[in-house]
Amino acid sequence: MPESTEPSILATALHWLAPWEFEPLWGLACLAALGIYWRGVRHLRTLDPGAPPTGWPRHATLLIGLTLIYVVSQTRYDYLAQYMFFPHRAQHLVLHHAAPFLLVLATPPRVLAAGLPAWASSTHRLARPLLDLLQHPLVAPLLFVGLIAFWLTPSVHFDAMLSRRLYQLMNWSMLLDGLLFWWLVxxxxxxxxxxRRILLLLAVIAPQILIGAYLTFSPTVLFDVYEVCGRAWPLAPLVDQQIGGLITWIPATMMSVLGTLIVLRQLRRGDSQGRRHPSSPAHP
Known part of the structure; x- marks a missing residue:
C-alpha cells in the first residue's frame, strides 16, 4: 500500500502559512479591523433593531480582504515578494488595491462609526486636517499614483528591499493610502x-497604464536588487519584470473600471430609491 501523502501536504501548508519575517503589527491590525467591524454590526442591531441586518456578503467580503492582507504580509508569500519582482507587484496590488477595495465595500460609514471606540472620535477630530489634505480631490489621485511611482524608482526600490524598516514602511504606506483613496471614491x-468620484477613478487609470507599460516593455532590467539577493525561482530577470509590469498595468486598471461601475450602481440605486420615496410636497 502506498504511504499517505496527507502529512506532507499538511506540512507544506503549515510551511507556507508560517510567517517569513514575523511582524505582529500586521496580525494585530487585521484583528482590530475585524473587532471594529463586529462591534459596529452588534451596536447597530442594538440601537436600531428594525434596521436591515448586515448580510453575509459583507461579512465574507471583509474576511476575504483581511485574509488577503495577512497572506501577503505574514505568510511565506512575503518571502517570494522580497525575492521576486512579480510577486512583489502582486503583493502591492493586494495592499493598495484589492484588499482596501474589499474592506471599504464591506464596512459602510454607519458600521464603522458604531464600531469605533469612544476615544477614536477625539483622535479623528485631531487628525481631521491631515485626512482632509490626503483626501483632497487634487491630492488623493496624485498620492495614489505617486506612491506607486515612488517605490518603483529603481534607487528607492533597491534601498527598500534591502532594509526591513523601509520595506515595512513601503507596505504600510501602500495599504493606508489605498484605504484612504478607495474610501473617498x-x-x-x-x-x-x-x-467627481468617477473622475478620480478615471484620472488614475492612465498613469498606472504608463507605469505598467514602461515596466513591461523596458528592454533592460530596472531592478538589480533581485540579482544581488538572489531570486526565489529561476526565472529570467526580464521576464520577471515583464510579468510585474503586466500586474501593475492590467489588474490595477481594471480595479478603477470596477470602482466606476460600483459608483454608477450606487447612483442608480439612489435614483430608484428617490423615485420610490419622493419628498412630501410642502403644505401651503
Whole structure:
C-alpha cells in the first residue's frame, strides 16, 4: 500500500502559512479591523433593531480582504515578494488595491462609526486636517499614483528591499493610502458626489497604464536588487519584470473600471430609491 501523502501536504501548508519575517503589527491590525467591524454590526442591531441586518456578503467580503492582507504580509508569500519582482507587484496590488477595495465595500460609514471606540472620535477630530489634505480631490489621485511611482524608482526600490524598516514602511504606506483613496471614491454620500468620484477613478487609470507599460516593455532590467539577493525561482530577470509590469498595468486598471461601475450602481440605486420615496410636497 502506498504511504499517505496527507502529512506532507499538511506540512507544506503549515510551511507556507508560517510567517517569513514575523511582524505582529500586521496580525494585530487585521484583528482590530475585524473587532471594529463586529462591534459596529452588534451596536447597530442594538440601537436600531428594525434596521436591515448586515448580510453575509459583507461579512465574507471583509474576511476575504483581511485574509488577503495577512497572506501577503505574514505568510511565506512575503518571502517570494522580497525575492521576486512579480510577486512583489502582486503583493502591492493586494495592499493598495484589492484588499482596501474589499474592506471599504464591506464596512459602510454607519458600521464603522458604531464600531469605533469612544476615544477614536477625539483622535479623528485631531487628525481631521491631515485626512482632509490626503483626501483632497487634487491630492488623493496624485498620492495614489505617486506612491506607486515612488517605490518603483529603481534607487528607492533597491534601498527598500534591502532594509526591513523601509520595506515595512513601503507596505504600510501602500495599504493606508489605498484605504484612504478607495474610501473617498467608493463611499456614497461622502464628501464627493458620484461625478467627481468617477473622475478620480478615471484620472488614475492612465498613469498606472504608463507605469505598467514602461515596466513591461523596458528592454533592460530596472531592478538589480533581485540579482544581488538572489531570486526565489529561476526565472529570467526580464521576464520577471515583464510579468510585474503586466500586474501593475492590467489588474490595477481594471480595479478603477470596477470602482466606476460600483459608483454608477450606487447612483442608480439612489435614483430608484428617490423615485420610490419622493419628498412630501410642502403644505401651503
Amino acid at each position: 467608493l463611499t456614497p454620500h461622502g464628501r464627493l458626489g458620484p461625478g
